[in-house]
């Protein structure tokens with residue numbers, strides 16, 4: 001048992017699949033086997049509707065190369081299988097004249113690489129699985145035809161050999177993200193109606209569980225291993241193979257008697273636009289809303305099933321005994337019931353016998369179910385297994401008719417949404433708390449600032465009050481001083497005036513001098529007093545001005561303080577505003593929080609509702625829904641049928657030309673088997689007998705061609721010979737060749753300029769097929785004498801000679817040799833034919849060594865020799881044969897007794913004709929032709945040739961003399 005290098009996570013139980021549509025007939029709608037990868041993948045998602053995507057089972061055929069044994073044993077047998085990969089067709093040869101053609105989605109030849117097989121057969125299925133659909137890849141075929149090679153090859157020595165399983169896992173692992181996605185693998189074998197776990201072989205009776213509602217199949221007891229890298233997967237496959245080997249050894253059986261199943265479960269979380277997702281939810285009856293513009297998580301759970309079936313020939317081995325008989329019975333049972341199911345589905349039968357075997361139960365989703373399915377049919381090349389190969393091909397043909405309705409396995413991820421809502425809520429709560437804290441801090445700061453401003457305002461107010469009081473007191477004091485001074489001066493003035501009065505009264509006599517002196521004294525005293533008063537008043541005035549200025553400055557300061565107070569008050573108002581805004585934001589956040597929690601509550605409630613709803617869905621409702629779905633399906637079916645009918649009509653028309661060329665191929669192949677019948681017109685009664693059936697077929701085909709010829713018109717067909725498109729030219733030339741095979745059409749073709757077109761194709765075309773078929777058509781036209789002259793007149797012989805020298809393909813050479821051979825039979829053209837290199841070109845083709853080519857060369861030589869001998873007999877020709885001049889004699893003599901009868905027959909005739917003319921006798925003797933003539937005269941199977949040889953030997957003096965010399969001829 002192989003040990004894993006690293007630990008693998010082992011879990012028991014495969015998770016149950018997501019509900020899908022129940023098994024049922026799906027409307028037929030064919031689809032390309034391999035749409036381009038990512039674009040087609042994503043595109044398909046957009047184009048899906050809720051009922052699923054219709055998809056036919058795609059079928060490819062793969063031919064295994066011959067193995068050594070087959071190379072030895074089958075060397076003498078003709079190929080039984082012929083592949084036409086470009087037409088996606090395959091031919092099975094029933095016998096030497098009859099074959100059957102089959103159309104498939106893809107034909108993979110023996111040289112097809114494993115990479116191409118994967119890309120064509122499995123990659124589209126893997127991509128569907130990654131997009132959320134179930135997928136199946138299955139191989140069916142006889143033992144030893146390469147099923148396991150195709151599916152299970154590990155490619156450890158050469159990576160190019162990796163099979164579908166390894167490549168599929170590579171693509172899957174590259175597409176998933178292990179943070180959230182999981183890929184698990186189970187590996188099982190089904191042997192004698194028992195499912196055994198290849199990863200835990202002790203579990204040898206795994207039960208198959210079927211969901212009664214959805215029909216989904218699961219294997220709850222199977223080991224399911226989570227895979228994260230390719231290395232682990234390969235180790236797992238090796239473990240599975242080792243266990244399979246051990247189990248089979250124990251049971252004394254072999255791998256090809258059991259079916260192996262690899263089950264890959266992919267769980268992928270994807271983000272999708274809510275609109276689409278809501279549509280999905282609505283489908284399930286949910287009314288859950290999601291915030292606009294957000295993406296929603298959904299989980300896609302899909303599975304890929306890769307099935308390597310037991311060898312199909314086991315079905316026929318029920319003649320065995322003992323265990324083998326039992327095995328054969330079970331293999332019979334499973335493969336036969338698979339065949340029956342496929343037949344029933346292909347015929348849209350109301351009953352599909354799914355429950356007949358475990359294999360069909362396991363594959364229930366793959367055929368007629370919801371999975372995308374690709375089937376690869378493997379066949380071997382050996383004609384000895386023609387029965388097996390035919391039944392395998394017929395199985396594939398029936399499977400192509402099976403329609404599936406692919407269903408997206410997607411679920412809304414409630415868990416993730418809940419988790420996300422919780423995270424959002426936590427984030428909002430934290431944000432709210434942070435905002436509240438910020439607001440509180442701002443409020444505190446504001447409070448402090450307001451307090452500071454208030455204190456500073458009060459201080460300023462009290463300071464200005466004090467200074468005002470001081471100023472008022474000072475001013476009072478000054479005014480009092482002023483008043484006292486004024487009062488004092490007034491008192492002094494009154495006293496002085498009284499003194500003066502008294503003096504005037506007391507001293508009335510001290511007359512003039514004393515008066516004047518006193519007056520002067522009084523005046524000076526008065527001036528002095530006035531001056532003092534003046535000074536005092538000025539001082540008072542100055543003091544008042546000073547006080548006024550001081551008062552003014554105090555007033556300005558007060559105003560400044562008031563403005564500052566106003567500013568502070570404004571600042572306070574602004575802060576209030578910010579606080580208000582913060583409060584509003586807080587309220588908003590609270591509301592948002594409230595709505596988020598409401599949403600969460602609703603989601604939880606919805607989840608609960610849906611759970612209860614799911615359990616409460618009444619049978620009546622589901623029946624009604626089913627009948628609605630059914631009627632819609634029927635309508636869709638009708639549309640598809642109509643579409644198919646139209647497509648079929650278009651296809652029929654398109655393929656008319658293709659059919660014509662195909663018929664040409666058939667005719668050509670028939671002619672291959674009936675060499676030169678058309679050109680020489682000498683058909684043996686035996687061959688007539690043998691090929692009467694084929695001739696009927698050909699006549700039937702020709703009748704079809706003639707009908708189409710009438711419908712389409714010769715001119716139109718001939719114009720296609722000049723088409724730009726090489727494919728069109730190929731098909732057109734095949735049709736013209738076919739028409740030219742009918743004598744009745746030859747004149748019309750030449751009249752319509754067809755001969756010129758064919759010669760131009762021969763001259764200018766680089767396509768081997770065109771040159772070959774054009775040469776064939778010219779050969780057919782060259783059967784008619786008038787046409788022979790026209791061919792010569794249009795330098796046809798030069799063109800044919802050039803093609804004879806250049807071409808390598810035996811069939812092309814055969815056609816060219818046939819055309820020249822026909823021209824050789826025209827008495828009038830002998831000289832010109834030889835001058836333009838016709839004989840040398842004919843002889844140059846012996847290099848091909850191909851029997852058919854040699855037969856045509858021999859026919860040409862015989863025709864030419866016959867014309868020469870006729871001309872000599874009529875006295876129109878003298879001298880050595882032009883054939884001998886151009887060096888034909890050694891080849892003629894060397895091949896006179898060849899075993900290939902068509903060659904020998906013509907050469908024998910040619911020798912007899914050459915010998916008719918005495919001018920050639922010497923050359924014949926020297927080249928050994930005389931002894932061949934002697935042999936012909938004795939052994940030739942045709943009486944007329946025998947007697948011609950005899951007559952010639954007797955008539956020629958040279959021969960007689962020679963014979964006498966050796967005395968061997970009586």
Ligand SMILES: Nc1ncnc2c1ncn2[C@@H]1O[C@H](COP(=O)(O)OP(=O)(O)OP(=O)(O)O)[C@@H](O)[C@H]1O
Nearest residue numbers: 064065142143144145146147148149150256310311
């Ligand atoms: N396309 C191919 N190219 C080269 N070898 C091939 C090819 N297909 C098959 N083989 C070889 O043919 C042999 C038989 O192939 P394989 O075991 O895959 O056949 P099988 O159909 O799975 O047989 P069984 O039904 O017995 O399991 C193997 O040796 C394989 O390597």
